[in-house]
Amino acid sequence: GSIDLSDPELRNVVIRLSEAADRSSFLHESGHLWLAQLDKDARVDGGEFAADLETIKAHMREAVGTDDVFSSEFQEQWASWTENYFMRGISPTKALRCRLKSSRSWIGCLPLRSN
DSSP: OEEEOOOTTSSSOEEEOOTTOOHHHHHHHHHHHHHHHHHHHHHHTOHHHHHHHHHHHHHHHHHHSOOOTTSHHHHHHHHHHHHHHHHHOOOSSHHHHHHHHHHHHHHTTOOOOOO
């Protein structure tokens, strides 16, 4: 799968899935979208969004050596963690469990459309 996050407002996001894609493919790409939305919300609204993002960044520094939300290492690790949480309910750390739980609720509210 792939995701187009080129719209800075995240209003026109497109997730593309191949014929061979399964639920985990969609969940993986949704993880990228959730991270982009969290980053935007942290910059615009701060507060709890910024605190959640800082928690995630701290774990990413440990896991992949960077806290750059837009690096491929960060993006892919987060998408994998998100996918794993959605599929198996397993969080990589106790501190991230709450952040992933909130993303699970958020993903359930996405408007879905197929072409």
